[in-house]
Amino acid sequence: MSIPVISATLAAIKGLKRICPQCRQEQLVPRGKKQATVPCRFCGALIPPSGHPQK
Numbered sequence: 001m002s003i004p005v006i007s008a009t010l011a012a013i014k015g016l017k018r019i020c021p022q023c024r025q026e027q028l029v030p031r032g033k034k035q036a037t038v039p040c041r042f043c044g045a046l047i048p049p050s051g052h053p054q055k
């Protein structure tokens, strides 16, 4: 019943989730910084907004 809600939530989280290219730590960025390059919380490397998380 709540699957659409969960999907929307996951999509939102995905958009805000970044994986640091340097230390590979996942982190959530504030909604307001979705389009901005943010520094990694763990190692300080800059993480660009265009989501191409490397695996």
Ligand SMILES: [Zn+2]
Binding pocket: 020, 021, 022, 023, 024, 025, 040, 041, 042, 043, 044, 045
């Ligand atoms: Zn990092």
